[in-house]
Amino acid sequence: MRLKELPLRVTALTTAALVVLPAAVLLLLPRRPAQGLDRLLPYAALLQSFTAQPAQPPPALWQQRLGPVAAQRQWRGQRRLWWQFWGPHGDAGAYLVFPAVAGQPPLPDALPDALRVDALVVVAPSPLARQLLQEQLKLRRRAPRGLDQRCSLALQQREAVHWNGVALAQMLGPLSPLALSLQQGCLVLRSEGSALLWQGEADASTDALQAAPTPIAVPPTPDRRAPALLELRGPRLELLLRGLLSTALLRDALAQRYGLGAEQLRRLQGSPFALQLRSQAQGPYRAGLDLVVRLPGERQLWDRWLLDLSRALTDQGLASSQPAPGLTLWSREDGEAVGGWRRLGSDWLLLFLGPSPTQTPGWPEPGLDRWQLSLQPTALEATGLLPSGLPLVVQRAQRLVLQGQGAGQSALAGRLELK
Numbered sequence: 001m002r003l004k005e006l007p008l009r010v011t012a013l014t015t016a017a018l019v020v021l022p023a024a025v026l027l028l029l030p031r032r033p034a035q036g037l038d039r040l041l042p043y044a045a046l047l048q049s050f051t052a053q054p055a056q057p058p059p060a061l062w063q064q065r066l067g068p069v070a071a072q073r074q075w076r077g078q079r080r081l082w083w084q085f086w087g088p089h090g091d092a093g094a095y096l097v098f099p100a101v102a103g104q105p106p107l108p109d110a111l112p113d114a115l116r117v118d119a120l121v122v123v124a125p126s127p128l129a130r131q132l133l134q135e136q137l138k139l140r141r142r143a144p145r146g147l148d149q150r151c152s153l154a155l156q157q158r159e160a161v162h163w164n165g166v167a168l169a170q171m172l173g174p175l176s177p178l179a180l181s182l183q184q185g186c187l188v189l190r191s192e193g194s195a196l197l198w199q200g201e202a203d204a205s206t207d208a209l210q211a212a213p214t215p216i217a218v219p220p221t222p223d224r225r226a227p228a229l230l231e232l233r234g235p236r237l238e239l240l241l242r243g244l245l246s247t248a249l250l251r252d253a254l255a256q257r258y259g260l261g262a263e264q265l266r267r268l269q270g271s272p273f274a275l276q277l278r279s280q281a282q283g284p285y286r287a288g289l290d291l292v293v294r295l296p297g298e299r300q301l302w303d304r305w306l307l308d309l310s311r312a313l314t315d316q317g318l319a320s321s322q323p324a325p326g327l328t329l330w331s332r333e334d335g336e337a338v339g340g341w342r343r344l345g346s347d348w349l350l351l352f353l354g355p356s357p358t359q360t361p362g363w364p365e366p367g368l369d370r371w372q373l374s375l376q377p378t379a380l381e382a383t384g385l386l387p388s389g390l391p392l393v394v395q396r397a398q399r400l401v402l403q404g405q406g407a408g409q410s411a412l413a414g415r416l417e418l419k
Helices: 008-028 037-043 060-066 068-076 127-137 146-157 165-182 238-244 248-258 262-268 299-315 377-382
Strands: 046-051 081-086 095-099 114-117 120-123 160-163 184-192 195-203 230-234 273-279 287-294 319-324 327-331 337-344 348-353 370-375 399-405 409-417
Touching: 037 120, 037 127, 037 146, 046 146, 060 068, 060 095, 081 146, 114 127, 146 160, 146 184, 146 195, 165 184, 165 195, 165 238, 165 409, 184 409, 230 238, 238 273, 248 262, 248 299, 262 299, 299 319, 299 327
Parallel strands: none
Antiparallel strands: 046 081, 046 160, 081 095, 095 120, 114 120, 160 184, 184 195, 195 409, 230 273, 230 370, 273 287, 287 348, 319 327, 327 337, 337 348, 370 399, 399 409
């Protein structure tokens, strides 16, 4: 039977099937509202998702990028999530990203700094930033894998944040070498009263392909008693040494000036430790630094190192005293203490900079494989010791606690206590 001889009824049914079935599939399997986010992720140093609240006024970023009228119109049409991200040059400003709203005017035609990326509207902080992003998006990039893929899904479903080493360096500044194990990461965020809680993962690699680590629980509400300005404890001193020793200049200084050579550093890498920064109410120092570490191997090895260190400090014009058993204190010519050490039992050593501490940091629990960072951002800010690049919500927080489990790849959990 030829096509033109098909009964009209059959032709109508076939046409209906060709039209209705694809439409039904699209309804059952709708396009992800955040389609296009996978393409933006490789070019974002820091990318964060937010829940849209159209009953509230538009956020400041919306008004800055769109203007009051367009911001209000587009904001009313938002129902789920919107995003902001910073490129590799953080001082260029944040990009605004939101799903295109059906029936709304095509913003990329109305705003010179806007462009469409699949189902998303991206508004750049400047025409140059828009042009650079547009050129980058023309490059073919593989789909996200591993940590990137998991984070992309999280960013499309709930409030989350993704960062890479560029953002970490901009936020932490000179402290960024201490965070080499957190070069890339993703956290899912939620609020609980006046606290912001998070869980997620981080990796020292920039292309992390491993399966997701086993999640760890969010730490409980911190003790309100006066804590140290900053405290970091963990099962392996490598957490600190990996970043501190990343430059040959520092390695050479430790070896030549203080006798801490490659062999001692190798032994110390696996040692449990606790580090704290304590405020100073008076004297020439804004804070004192204490490090408690377990000394591995023979005690004679470390006795020889302390003897070499003593000679080096004496050559620098410092004078030593022993005001208490096991305590060695080093002072300048004016009598001001600049640091020292104290033996704690047979295999623990307290090293300190500044006056001798009245209390030592709590020793890491034996066998604990989890590290924890605790700090008081507002108190650190008052002493001028808080990195200026941290997000504003962190700078204004009363307490931050971050826990991690793992070495190259870490499961993360934490809380931010707001005022």
